[in-house]
Amino acid sequence: MTISYNWLCDYLPVKPTPEELSVILTRIGLEVESLEKFESVKGSLEGLVIGEVLTAVPHPNADKLKLTTVNIGAAEPLHIVCGAPNVAAGQKVVVAPIGVTIYPASGEPLTMKKAKIRGEESHGMICAEDEIGLGSSHAGILVLDPSLTPGTPAREIFKPFEDWVYEIGLTPNRMDAMSHLGVAKDVCAYLNNTANTLENKAKIPALAALPEAKDRYDISVSIENTTACPRYAGITLSGVKVGPSPEWLTHRLQAIGIRSINNVVDITNFILHETGQPLHAFDADTIKGRKVIVKNLPQNTLFTTLDEKERKLDAADLVICNADSEPMALAGVFGGLHTGVSDTTTNIFLESACFAAASIRPTSFRHGLRTDAAARFEKGVDISGTVYVLQRAAALICELAGGQAASGIVDIYPQPKPAVEVETSWNYIQKLSGKAYPADKIERILTSLGFTFISKTEERFRVAVPFSKPDISIPADIVEEVMRIDGLDNIDIPTQITITPSPASRPDKEKIREKVANYLASNGFNEIFTNSITNSKYYTPEVLATTVRMINSLTEELDIMRPSMLETGLESVAHNLNRRNDNLLFFEFGNTYAVTGEHQYEETAHLSLYLTGQKVTESWLHKAAPVDFYFLKGYVQNILQLLGIKGLQYKEGEQNTWEIVVKNKSVVTLGAVDNAKLKQFDIKQAVWFADFNWLNLLSLLQKTESFYKEIPKFPSVRRDLALILDKQVKYAAVEAAAKQVKSPLLQDLNLFDVFESEKLGANKKSYAVSFTFQDAQKTLTDKEIDAVMEKLIKTFQAQLQAEIRK
Structure with missing residues (x-):
């Protein structure tokens, strides 16, 4: 929010220096991010x-x-x-x-x-x-x-114009400070608090009587959608001469970065930044039937806006129409090309209205029109000031553009809005703020801000909230107002803090995440962060059927919440490959989203790995070695081992992917990215992808302290076995069969050779597998080991139809 020092001082009872005013604004929660001098020359x-x-x-x-x-x-x-x-x-x-x-x-x-x-x-x-x-x-x-x-x-x-300009970092809830008058009221409240008085009040501009035109030019108003437009006021001014603005008005607008257009448009901009109320001026002669209707039009109705673009209206867009239901403006957002004020305009219909934030914000984003008016309406405007602002603007147009009132003020306000009332206790303010404010100070601050006391006792009080503060609705909001006007820097910082430590949950999710991230980073991986909003064009209709769609998408390309981690990661891979960064090891923590039912949604946490390029670059010592499945699998297994997860089961999936399951929970899916998907991102080299279901992974972690055991004193024994199997039998089947023997002596098995030859028989291959045996209590005998090996051989023969090579 940009505020002019000279302009602001017009409404203040005193004139502090620019530096003093900067300190005051920051103290009352209107943080001054910059203070710069403005010079017209x-x-x-x-x-x-x-x-x-x-x-x-x-x-x-x-x-x-x-x-x-x-x-x-x-x-x-x-x-x-x-x-x-x-x-x-x-x-x-x-x-x-x-x-x-x-x-x-x-x-x-x-x-x-x-x-x-x-x-x-x-x-x-x-x-x-x-x-x-x-x-x-x-x-x-x-x-x-x-x-x-x-x-x-x-x-x-x-006499060159000079001014000081403040850039204020407003929080989104501070609609009341989005104008010079709103800021002035806060400054006056601060001055009253420091002087223990109620005498400092903002100088609200007085309303001048409007000169009346000889001929009437009445334009009627009707509101069909009173939810989206609870109040609408307007007046017709005739005999207007559109032309350059006076120097003072031009300088006021230039100081806050607004270019002067003509006197009528400049006045509406001036009033917007003076009061926070947006206005719109129509060329009255273009309003067919001399009637204004506030309504919604059918889906895809065509409308040409002031920027000369033809737009298709949504059925939810609130529109200002004429008697023929033709659109003249997007309510509270943007005007129409054919009804705007031009150099030849002589009769004006001036609009001052209150439009609901729930209507304005979607329309603004839907059409990509982020205007000053929309920014105010979507935060809420002061509905009680609608007519005052209209009279103020009309008086300025009559004064600076020679206009005359050709109609009375039309004010359509079917259901007057009651003031919000908030009740709290004096003690609650102390409890929440940490400071014991005297009751008279609280009352003085709130009264200075426009609150009205409805009732008060020694314990409690009830106030009516001014319409200019639509963000205030609960007792905590009242505490915030008192604290900022008294000064947040006046809150004493205690020298001692008493806390009760809470036991950390096990497993500690953040520590686990950091542990894995550190492991990957130390092995050459780079962490990436991609947008959880992505492009629906990446996905098939089957996937999109359960995808969360954006109601108000920022662009056509970002219209859904991602249903998988792969596509957004491939965007980063493609970005790097296009810049000759060919060897990539990426990891990312992120979430995916899905629709599980009507108004029911699911958010799933993931850890994803993306590998492409060379795992070993070429040199005089060895040739280049590309990333492959086993390189990816090694990192996946190391992560699981790092977290102490055992009992891995491998299941072959679709399109050359594998799934790792632990205790019937899917933990990881890994494999090569499909060529069709790579082509979608114009990637011309293989990419390997692993996707961890992070929630399932966390659920498998132990919830107790780490435990230790003594290293066995007795030696281990290795036995090798060569199994002739059908080619389609995977090594995972050998592991699964071995585990079914359930011998406590069998500590490990390892595949150390694969041999294929016609000598073995048609469609046959040989696995050479080593078995490691150990007993922590004694040295094993050959008889004990032979007994286990015999069980293993019988299991392989029965389940896998294996032959034992001699």
Whole structure:
């Protein structure tokens, strides 16, 4: 929010310095992020003086230059070399003496120095208007009124406008401070609190009587959707002359970064930033049937807005229509091309209304129109000030544009809104704020802010909230108002804090996440963060059937909540590959979203790994080795081992993917990304992807302290076995069969060779598997080991039809 110092001071009973006001604003919760000086003329003509040209003769060494002597009110005239074709003796001009800095309309500032031009000394400069920022002409020097006195500061003649501009970081709930008057009321409340008085009040501009036109020009108003538009007021002004705004109005708007357009539009902008109430001016002659209807139109109704774009309206868009139900404006958001005020407009219908935030915000986002008016309506405006603001704007239009009231004020307010009432206790304010405020201080602060006390006792009080503060509805809001006006820096910080530590939950989710992230980062992975809002074009209709769609999407490409982690991760992979960053190890913690029923949604946490490129780059020592499934599987297993998860079961999935299941819970899905998916992102190299179901993973972690056991004293024994199996039998089946033997002596098994040959038989292969046995209590005997090996062999033969190679 941008606030002008001079403008704000118009409403204050006192005028603090810009620095003092900056401190006050920050103390009352309106944090000043920057304070910058505004100048309508850069440099404000500082140091420039009025001079009188005494003589002007040709330069002896240059045809286009002249030697002048100029009286600037000093003891001796200045000798200045001037190249302007129109310089002549007797002229009153603007002079920049030595040491003065000038600020041209374009280009860098220039500081005057003593110079020698073609052999002649020059002690300053006679200025053209573009050279000092007063205009764009460079045809010659600026010739002034002959009656001016030499030596007079130029700033006294031209009176450049100066101001200080505050950039305030407003929190989203502070709609009441989105105007100069709103900020002024807060400042007055602060002044009252520090002076223990109620005398400081914001200077609300008085309403002037409107001149009446001879001929009536009545325009009727009706509201069909009173929920979206609870109040609508308007007035017709005739005889308006659209033209440039007066200098004071132009400067007010320029200071806060608004370009002057014409007097009517400038007045509506001025009132918006003065009061916080948006206005809209229609060319009254374009309103068919002299009737304004506030309603919704059918889906896909065409409407051309002021920016000359034809838009398709949504059935939920609130529209200002004429008697033929033709749209004239998107209510509270943007005007129409054919009903806006132009240079030829003479009759105006001025609108001041209150539109519901729930209607304005979706329309604004739906059409991509983020206007100042929409920003205010979507936070709520002061419904009680609708007519006052209309009268204030109408008076200014009559004063500055020659308008006359051609109708009375039409005010449609079918269901007057009652004031919100909040009840709380004096003790509650102390309890929540940590400070014992006297009751009279609380009452003074709230009264200064516009609250009305309905009742009060020694224990409790009840107040009516001003309509300008739609964010206040609960006792905690009242405490906030008291604290910020008294000053948040006035809250004592206790020297001691008493706390009761709460036991940490097990497993500690944050520690587990950090542990895994540290492991991956230490192994060369980079963490990425991708947008949880993504493009529906990435997914099939089957997936989209259970996808969460955005009601008000920011762009056409970001219209759904992601149903899987893969696609947003591939966007990052593609981004890097397109910039020749070909070897990538990424990991990401994120959530996916799904619809599980009517108004029921599911959010699932994930850890995802993305691998592509070379795991070993080429060198003189070895060839390049690309990332493969086993490289990915190694990291997946290491993560699970790091977290102490055992009993992994591998299940083959679709499209060359595998699923790891633990205790009937799916923990990880891993494998190669499908070529069709890679083509969708224009990725031309293999990408490997692992997706951990993070919630399932956490649920499997132990909830007790880590435990330790002694390293066995007795040696382990290894036995090898070669199994001839059908080619389609996976090693996972061998592991599963071995575990069914359930021998406490079998500690580990490992596949160390795979052999395929026609000598083994058609469609046969050989697995060479090592088995490790150990007993923590004694040394194993061959008889004990042979007994277990015999059980293993029988199990392999029975379940896998395995043959044992001799």
